[in-house]
Amino acid sequence: MSDTHSTHASAHGGGPFIAAIDQGTTSSRCIVFDKDGRIVAVDQKEHEQILPKPGWVEHDAAEIWTNVQQVVTGALKKAGVTKSDVLALGITNQRETTVLWEKATGRPVHNAIVWQDTRTDTLCKELGRNVGQDRFRRETGLPLASYFAGPKIRWLLDNVEGLRERAERGEILFGTMDSWVIWNLTGGPDGGRHVTDVTNASRTMLMNLHTMAWDEKICASIGIPMEVLPEIRSSAEVYGEATGELAGLPVASALGDQQAALFGQTCFAQGEAKSTYGTGTFLLMNTGHEPVNSYNGLLTTVGYRIGDQQPVFALEGSIAVTGSLVQWMRDQMGLINSAAEIETLASSVEDNGGAYFVPAFSGLFAPYWRSDARGVIAGLTRYVTKAHLARAVLEATAWQTREIVDAMQKDSGVELAALKVDGGMTANNLLMQTISDVTDAPVVRPMVAETTCLGAAYAAGLAVGFWSDTDELRANWKRAAEWTPRMDADTREREYRNWLKAVERTMGWIEEEN
Numbered sequence: 440m441s442d443t444h445s446t447h448a449s450a451h452g453g454g455p456f457i458a459a460i461d462q463g464t465t466s467s468r469c470i471v472f473d474k475d476g477r478i479v480a481v482d483q484k485e486h487e488q489i490l491p492k493p494g495w496v497e498h499d500a501a502e503i504w505t506n507v508q509q510v511v512t513g514a515l516k517k518a519g520v521t522k523s524d525v526l527a528l529g530i531t532n533q534r535e536t537t538v539l540w541e542k543a544t545g546r547p548v549h550n551a552i553v554w555q556d557t558r559t560d561t562l563c564k565e566l567g568r569n570v571g572q573d574r575f576r577r578e579t580g581l582p583l584a585s586y587f588a589g590p591k592i593r594w595l596l597d598n599v600e601g602l603r604e605r606a607e608r609g610e611i612l613f614g615t616m617d618s619w620v621i622w623n624l625t626g627g628p629d630g631g632r633h634v635t636d637v638t639n640a641s642r643t644m645l646m647n648l649h650t651m652a653w654d655e656k657i658c659a660s661i662g663i664p665m666e667v668l669p670e671i672r673s674s675a676e677v678y679g680e681a682t683g684e685l686a687g688l689p690v691a692s693a694l695g696d697q698q699a700a701l702f703g704q705t706c707f708a709q710g711e712a713k714s715t716y717g718t719g720t721f722l723l724m725n726t727g728h729e730p731v732n733s734y735n736g737l738l739t740t741v742g743y744r745i746g747d748q749q750p751v752f753a754l755e756g757s758i759a760v761t762g763s764l765v766q767w768m769r770d771q772m773g774l775i776n777s778a779a780e781i782e783t784l785a786s787s788v789e790d791n792g793g794a795y796f797v798p799a800f801s802g803l804f805a806p807y808w809r810s811d812a813r814g815v816i817a818g819l820t821r822y823v824t825k826a827h828l829a830r831a832v833l834e835a836t837a838w839q840t841r842e843i844v845d846a847m848q849k850d851s852g853v854e855l856a857a858l859k860v861d862g863g864m865t866a867n868n869l870l871m872q873t874i875s876d877v878t879d880a881p882v883v884r885p886m887v888a889e890t891t892c893l894g895a896a897y898a899a900g901l902a903v904g905f906w907s908d909t910d911e912l913r914a915n916w917k918r919a920a921e922w923t924p925r926m927d928a929d930t931r932e933r934e935y936r937n938w939l940k941a942v943e944r945t946m947g948w949i950e951e952e953n
């Protein structure tokens with residue numbers, strides 16, 4: 440457990456407070472915020488990553504629920520407050536990760552299938568052949584890929600004995616982690632609310648972006664009985680009251696973690712964008728009240744919806760591997776001892792020595808969506824040292840960002856004025872400078888780097904009237920650091936061409952199974 444951010448509530452002039460749960464890929468955390476959006480206390484707990492086969496990633500949803508309860512209790516304790524000092528609880532979560540459970544007992548019927556899991560690749564190819572790629576993109580805003588929840592539900596229904604029949608009888612519930620946590624918080628088998636929010640629903644491949652409702656035809660073509668689906672609600676409203684130790688506390692927001700970061704970064708105006716640099720990287724741009732189609736490999740997704748206001752849409756560029764490449768250099772290669780050391784190593788040389796590293800470890804996400812790609816280090820000569828490779832690792836994140844920014848500008852027609860950043864990798868100054876150099880845009884980091892939890896807290900606070908409107912939230916955003924472009928245009932474009940050549944070499948490595 441980490442308590443590095445823990446400070447006592449009295450330092451913040453007393454309550455009331457808003458608490459937010461971030462149920463993430465590697466850990467669950469709870470943060471208590473004050474009215475200025477400052478952190479009062481944090482509690483966090485990791486859960487097991489279950490890796491049954493290459494490409495498969497699972498979580499134990501029961502373990503996650505236990506951890507969520509512990510971190511909420513832990514954060515309140517560290518803040519020195521009781522539930523009556525907290526006005527509302529917000530939820531944000533790793534998206535797409537899929538769990539099915541028994542309505543009567545609350546027992547998951549299988550481990551949750553995580554967003555990174557590629558087991559539905561073949562199923563997605565089949566759906567592409569039978570139903571057509573375009574139909575899914577047109578109705579749901581998403582390309583057919585193993586990343587999304589719908590095909591994961593289908594896999595579970597096909598592979599857990601008797602499950603489809605039970606699901607059709609209405610005995611089984613589906614949820615992404617927001618639904619799972621809200622259902623359990625609000626009573627579980629004793630009247631728990633089976634709901635999700637529009638942002639999470641927009642990652643299932645089952646919600647029609649134009650109606651904001653489950654799409655019957657799409658559900659039928661993927662083979663999902665609609666009985667399992669939760670009710671789709673807005674991102675900021677009271678879904679119900681918590682029970683048990685937190686009895687009476689309003690559960691008042693849900694947003695997928697990347698949408699929550701967009702909200703926490705106060706990207707409320709059309710054209711504002713943020714990029715979150717964690718295990719993977721997710722760049723989202725607010726595109727206003729109409730969904731914008733992508734012709735350049737981005738996702739069209741829901742940004743947020745506050746109560747009964749009009750929804751706000753976003754374009755998203757998702758990159759599967761960024762911080763996890765740094766972890767790989769540390770854990771699998773042993774070339775560094777800590778994630779932070781990559782900056783020292785990379786700074787010991789002036790450039791990449793001619794090496795380019797494309798980390799297509801689980802295929803390539805945006806803008807390519809190629810599950811047949813695998814990782815490549817190109818341009819190797821005897822001259823290349825581990826320091827050059829460290830540089831190539833950081834540049835990989837920067838070039839992948841550039842590809843997304845280019846696609847974003849083409850799709851939205853908006854020139855990026857600045858990129859607001861957050862996430863663990865933003866501690867790396869060399870990386871932040873390189874991102875500014877290769878995108879030719881200013882990169883800015885706010886004082887509160889925990890924008891994901893902050894976004895969920897903001898949405899919950901709006902729902903219960905703790906904050907009055909988004910203008911009030913905007914005033915809380917304070918710049919902590921800024922990087923401006925220093926690279927000359929010729930170098931930038933030459934290096935970009937080399938990167939694109941390296942990307943080409945990753946494609947088609949895996950031959951289609953079956």
Ligand SMILES: Nc1ncnc2c1ncn2[C@@H]1O[C@H](COP(=O)(O)OP(=O)(O)O)[C@@H](O)[C@H]1O
Binds near residue numbers: 466863
């Ligand atoms: N100084 C650093 N330089 C580069 N990468 C870093 C640095 N510090 C942390 N990271 C990477 O950032 C990731 C953790 O960021 P975080 O935002 O906590 O991720 P997540 O929320 O996805 O778990 C890890 O993958 C780690 O390798």
Ligand SMILES: O=P(O)(O)OC[C@H](O)CO
Binds near residue numbers: 462465532554
């Ligand atoms: O939990 P994170 O921060 O790795 O985020 C995962 C994303 O929501 C996947 O779409």
